[in-house]
Amino acid sequence: MELLVASAIGILTAAGLYLVLRLRTFPVILGMSLLTYAVNVFLFASGRLVMGAPPILTDATVYTDPLPQALVLTAIVISFGMTAVVVMIALGAYLGSNDDHVDDPVDETPNPEDAA
Amino acid sequence: MSHWIILPIVLPAILAPFIVLAARYHIGIQRVFSVVGVLALIVIAVSLAWQTSDGTIILYQLGDWAAPFGIVLVGDRLSTLMVLLTAVLALFVLLYAIGSGWDDRGRHFHALFQFQLMGIMGAFLTGDLFNLFVFFEVLLIASYGLMIHAGGNARLRAGVQYVLFNLIGSTLFLFALGSIYAQTGTLNMADLAARAQMIGADETVGIRVAAVLLLLVFAIKAALVPLHFWLPSSYAEAPAPVAALFAIMTKVGAYAIIRVFTMAFPPDLEVTAGLHGLWLMPAALISLAIGMIGVLGAKKLDRLVTFSVIGSMGMVMVAISLFTPEGIAAAVYYIVHSTLAAASLFLIVDLVRTGRAHVDLTVARPVVGGALTAGLFFAAAIAMAGLPPLSGFVGKLMVLEASYPSSMMPLIWTVVLGSSLIAIVGFGRAGSVVFWKAHDSDTPEDAEAEADVARPAILSYVAVGGLLSLLIAHTVFAGQVHTYTTVMSRQLFAPEPYISKVLETPGKMSKPTEGY
Numbered sequence: 001m002e003l004l005v006a007s008a009i010g011i012l013t014a015a016g017l018y019l020v021l022r023l024r025t026f027p028v029i030l031g032m033s034l035l036t037y038a039v040n041v042f043l044f045a046s047g048r049l050v051m052g053a054p055p056i057l058t059d060a061t062v063y064t065d066p067l068p069q070a071l072v073l074t075a076i077v078i079s080f081g082m083t084a085v086v087v088m089i090a091l092g093a094y095l096g097s098n099d100d101h102v103d104d105p106v107d108e109t110p111n112p113e114d115a116a
Numbered sequence: 117m118s119h120w121i122i123l124p125i126v127l128p129a130i131l132a133p134f135i136v137l138a139a140r141y142h143i144g145i146q147r148v149f150s151v152v153g154v155l156a157l158i159v160i161a162v163s164l165a166w167q168t169s170d171g172t173i174i175l176y177q178l179g180d181w182a183a184p185f186g187i188v189l190v191g192d193r194l195s196t197l198m199v200l201l202t203a204v205l206a207l208f209v210l211l212y213a214i215g216s217g218w219d220d221r222g223r224h225f226h227a228l229f230q231f232q233l234m235g236i237m238g239a240f241l242t243g244d245l246f247n248l249f250v251f252f253e254v255l256l257i258a259s260y261g262l263m264i265h266a267g268g269n270a271r272l273r274a275g276v277q278y279v280l281f282n283l284i285g286s287t288l289f290l291f292a293l294g295s296i297y298a299q300t301g302t303l304n305m306a307d308l309a310a311r312a313q314m315i316g317a318d319e320t321v322g323i324r325v326a327a328v329l330l331l332l333v334f335a336i337k338a339a340l341v342p343l344h345f346w347l348p349s350s351y352a353e354a355p356a357p358v359a360a361l362f363a364i365m366t367k368v369g370a371y372a373i374i375r376v377f378t379m380a381f382p383p384d385l386e387v388t389a390g391l392h393g394l395w396l397m398p399a400a401l402i403s404l405a406i407g408m409i410g411v412l413g414a415k416k417l418d419r420l421v422t423f424s425v426i427g428s429m430g431m432v433m434v435a436i437s438l439f440t441p442e443g444i445a446a447a448v449y450y451i452v453h454s455t456l457a458a459a460s461l462f463l464i465v466d467l468v469r470t471g472r473a474h475v476d477l478t479v480a481r482p483v484v485g486g487a488l489t490a491g492l493f494f495a496a497a498i499a500m501a502g503l504p505p506l507s508g509f510v511g512k513l514m515v516l517e518a519s520y521p522s523s524m525m526p527l528i529w530t531v532v533l534g535s536s537l538i539a540i541v542g543f544g545r546a547g548s549v550v551f552w553k554a555h556d557s558d559t560p561e562d563a564e565a566e567a568d569v570a571r572p573a574i575l576s577y578v579a580v581g582g583l584l585s586l587l588i589a590h591t592v593f594a595g596q597v598h599t600y601t602t603v604m605s606r607q608l609f610a611p612e613p614y615i616s617k618v619l620e621t622p623g624k625m626s627k628p629t630e631g632y
Contacts (some may be wrong), residue, residue: 019286025276032283068297068456073247073289078253082286085260086279087535092264093272102277 005045012038025090025100029083036079043072120167121191123160124199124237127153132230142222147214151227152317157233161200169198170602171607173617175243182623183243184304190243192614193604194448198240198371202364204586205459206233209577213464214359216470221355223268228265231258232361239368243618245296245303248372248507249289252337257280259365261566262358263350274353280485281346285336292329308380309611312387322388327388330504331396334376337369340433341394341403344426348410351425352418356466356494359418360459366425367451370432374444378608379615383439396403396437397524401531403430408535411542411604417468420546421461424500427535428454435515440523443520444605446514449598453507453590457499460583464493467576468550471567477546482554485571490551492580497543499587502536509590512536514598 010036033101043065052077055066131153139145168174174191191199210229212218220224235255242248264275292521297303300311301320312566332343339347347366349361381388407427414420432454435447469475471484483489495506502508512532519528590597607614 005180020280025280028280032280032287035284039287039294043290043294043297046294047404068294071293071297074246074250078250078286079283082253082257082279082283085257086283089260089264089272089275089279092267093269095278096272098267099163102280 001049001051005041009038009042009045012041023101023103025094025102028102029090031085032086033079036075036083040072040079041074042069043075072091073086118174120160120164120174121174121241122178123187124157124164124203124241125189125234127160128230128234128237129481132227132234135227135230136224138187143220148472150210150229151207151214153230154203154210157203157237158200158207161203162401163198164191165193165196165200167191168193169601170234171613173614174435175617175621177544177621177623180624182621182625183228183618184302184307185625186623187247188243188304188618189241190614191241193600193607194374196238196451197448197604198367199237201367201455202233202236202240203416205364205455205583206361207292207336208582208586209357209360209459209463211577211582212360212466212579215358215577216466216574218266218355218357218466224261225265226302228258228261229361231255232262234258236368237362240371242304245305245308245376246293249286249293251353252289252368254287255365255368256578257537258521259358259362262361263354264359265355271353271355274349274399278346278350281336284502285333288336289333291331292326295322295326295329299326304618305376305380306611306615309615310619312380312385315387317386324391327391330376333393334369334372335399336395337366338373338433339366339403339426340399341406341426341430342399342405344406347426348419348422351422351462352416356462356469363425363455363458365460366429367432367455370429370436370447370451373433373436374447374608377439378444379611381580382609382611392437396433397528398434400430400437401527403427404434404535405430405531408539408542412540413543414542414546415477417477417546417550418462418465420477420542421458421465424461424539424543425454425458427539428458428500430535431512431515431532434528438473438518440447440518441602441605441609442518443515444608445598445601446511446518448592448601448604449507449514450511451498452597453511453587456587456590457508457582459498460492460496460580461500463576463580463583464489464496467492467580469507470572470576470628471569472550477549479549479553483551484569486551488577489572490547492577492584493547493551495584495587496580497547499584501539501543503540505591507587507594508593510591598617 015033016031016038019027022028047068050064053062053064053066055069135146135149168191178187230332232255235251235258238251239248260279264271299307302308302311336343400445404427407423407430410423411420432447432450435443465475467489468483497505499508502512517524
């Protein structure tokens, strides 16, 4: 169980980081999504992994920490909204300039030293 | 329990949807509501600052749930001062946006502006780390909309970079919060401070990782080198009033560092000792140097101002990373100065753009409305570069004085004084190219540009003049302000009243036996 969750977080983070470092917006946004999945699982695991226990205080002694679940819910909603926003802005930028590179455009003002 | 403290968050949160729903097509009504809202915010902020000025700590338990189970808002001297600064800055920025007509060049400016204020106020007032994350997201998502207000390809592209960088920052923030929760089982700042002291000296790995991650997140917000890459192009491409409002956003990062790293992870805490001094001070010094070198190297006036923002954040962080009461006092004084100076510079750049059609640092026709604009630029540049007689100079003196006992004092003094010199040269070069050499030029491009220029509106000048007169007041009353920030930083370094107020105020608790 621990191994499964830990390696899932690790693989998602590694793949996400690799994609985030790409040049074009589409892979970067995909990478962002993978990173947010990774962080959601990570948040979930931060309350310790317990199987088959209710997430509320009951008379039983075993229970799952409910707080990380609330945190994950908030994080999912926020990251979902943010991804939608970035897709819209990236689409606007791509359709406007017909170029979907993330980095700054090359400076178009000619450098006087280059001409000499 | 007084409800004043939640008003800075609730008021914009109600106004913004109201503006969207009821006044969508009436820019006049939007302007009235927006200005009245900000004026009310100033009144509330003054009252909050007044209530906390004697050292009172205001606690507001949402839903009356006791901390650390419920979310709390906490007002002390530092947070209410930042709230007041935000409200005052927002008023002048809003006046400029109305005067220059920026708010009418796209849709929903005023609604997004109010949401932005809600996020900033919430970030300053919250006493809970996860709630801080939520308010960061509120202010960020509003800032994404404001950043691309009025559209344009260059702005959209800069917007993509800005959004992506901040999304990565948010993800890091969540990783940091997860690690903190896993280590301590709490996200309430006061509770965290109490529990961090209980961690044994041999179990420091997890909490150290968490503290460093948190520091990284706040450093991204504060645009500390090498995490500053998002700032220059996004601030330069953002609409001028938006960039001026963003001057407070880098300070949110600085505020969060002061708050968390004086209370939860203070410098004398054994488990996280040595984390700040090792990294923060060199990074701050490099930020200061790179920012001011950028001022000298910039090819455009808007880029120049963005680099001066990085430089002045470097100065703030130098003062913070001393982590002494004197250092924090100087830092808070400099935060107020740097916010006002940066905001007025961004607005002045827009005055130049209105009167000149572009902001390249090349010789072009004289700026329309030149004398007044040039005078304002001169004053703001003096403030930003830290020349006497304005508050930049006073603030720099405070930082130098606070760093005198430090072991790194020779290095700090060298970088601070050297970077000031570079900044003076940079601002002097820009000002003379834009305003003095202008009369030598008579090229054909200038004739083409003539159609685009206009004299800026009177209200725009009023807004910039208002910000600069605040800077002058900040200089004249420097003694009083510094006394106040000194008392404030003593309060920050003695957090026991804060912690006991938050943790020991009774509130509702869940009672499982009665619940079902």
